[in-house]
Each structure stands twice: as C-alpha cells, then as structure tokens.
Amino acid sequence: MEQALQDKFAPETRCFGCGPSNPKGLHIKSFPEGDGLVCRFTPEEHHEGFPGFLNGGIIGTLFDCHMNWTAAYFLMKRDNLPSPAPTVTAEFSVQLLKPTPSRQELLIRARVVEAQGRRVKVEGELVASGEVTARASGTFVAVKQGHPAWGRW
Numbered sequence: 001m002e003q004a005l006q007d008k009f010a011p012e013t014r015c016f017g018c019g020p021s022n023p024k025g026l027h028i029k030s031f032p033e034g035d036g037l038v039c040r041f042t043p044e045e046h047h048e049g050f051p052g053f054l055n056g057g058i059i060g061t062l063f064d065c066h067m068n069w070t071a072a073y074f075l076m077k078r079d080n081l082p083s084p085a086p087t088v089t090a091e092f093s094v095q096l097l098k099p100t101p102s103r104q105e106l107l108i109r110a111r112v113v114e115a116q117g118r119r120v121k122v123e124g125e126l127v128a129s130g131e132v133t134a135r136a137s138g139t140f141v142a143v144k145q146g147h148p149a150w151g152r153w
C-alpha cells in the first residue's frame with residue numbers, strides 16, 4: 001500500500017491525533033481516494049466512552065486531524081506546493097448521530113467543499129459497518145510565516 005500522507009510528509013510530528021512520532025497519539029493515517037481523503041482507524045479500549053462505543057472527544061480528534069490533512073493536501077495540489085500546506089484548525093463541529101462501535105475498524109471520509117485563498121472548508125463522515133454514525137465540518141487555514149505553528153511540522 002502507498003505511504004500515508006503523515007508518514008510521507010511529516011514523520012517527525014507529534015500531534016496527538018496524527019503525529020507519527022507521538023508514542024501516546026492516535027497515529028491516524030490519511031490516504032487520497034476519489035475526490036478526498038480516507039482514514040481507517042481501529043480504536044483501542046482506552047478510547048471508549050462506554051463499553052463497546054467510542055468516546056466523543058476521540059471522534060472529534062479523528063475528524064479534526066483527518067479533515068486538516070484533507071485541507072492541507074488540497075492546497076498542495078491546488079497551488080503546486082512540494083508538500084501539504086501548513087494548515088491549522090480554525091473551527092470544527094461534530095454531529096454524533098448514533099453510538100459509534102469501538103471494537104472494529106472505522107472509516108473516516110473527508111472532502112473539500114469550499115476553498116478561498118488560504119481558508120478551506122471540509123466535510124467528513126464516520127462510517128461503522130456501512131452506517132454513518134457521525135458527521136463533521138470545519139474550517140482550516142494555512143498559516144503565514146510568523147505564526148507559532150509555522151515550520152513546526
């Protein structure tokens with residue numbers, strides 16, 4: 001299988017959700033597919049909210065990072081950059097539609113729905129056994145030189 005974007009472009013990063021080098025992180029992996037990115041994630045027991053079901057904050061982190069990479073990769077392609085743009089999360093919201101089973105592989109899909117300059121709107125969905133259990137949308141902004149996140153990944 002091709003390398004995940006995180007491993008290819010940012011192997012040293014320590015973001016809790018997506019940094020390959022954080023020993024306590026979630027290590028989410030995002031891959032281009034169709035018109036967006038997909039991520040497959042199998043939770044561990046300590047990610048549960050109640051037995052057999054995923055904690056809502058963990059769901060938020062999965063969406064946050066995966067949608068962020070979706071925005072960063074979109075800007076890389078659009079602007080012909082050598083690597084994904086340095087985006088941060090400006091805003092995101094999550095709808096928890098039904099309990100998300102935690103003892104199986106989950107699928108998170110995300111795609112860009114609007115982009116203007118360095119601001120990108122992304123939507124995502126979380127699928128368990130073919131059923132959508134959560135949806136999210138967010139705004140991600142590529143930072144400029146001088147921002148505290150600049151050059152930190």
Ligand SMILES: CCCCCCCC/C=C\CCCCCCCC(=O)SCCNC(=O)CCNC(=O)[C@H](O)C(C)(C)COP(=O)(O)OP(=O)(O)OC[C@H]1O[C@@H](n2cnc3c(N)ncnc32)[C@H](O)[C@@H]1OP(=O)(O)O
Pocket residue numbers: 009010015018064065068069072083084085086087088089090091116117118119139141142143144147153
């Ligand atoms: C050689 C190796 C290369 C490797 C490359 C790898 C790249 C990988 C890249 C990426 C992967 C992602 C990995 C990390 C994922 C982790 C996610 C996080 O946890 S991020 C931390 C939490 N987030 C923050 O801490 C942000 C805090 N907020 C800010 O810093 C600023 O407010 C910021 C940057 C978001 C905006 O500030 P401004 O001064 O730059 O820009 P202004 O002019 O205010 O806004 C720009 C546009 O964004 C809109 N905007 C700003 N804030 C908004 C908001 N809250 N909601 C909606 N829109 C907002 C504005 O309306 C404006 O839009 P208009 O250009 O006018 O159309």
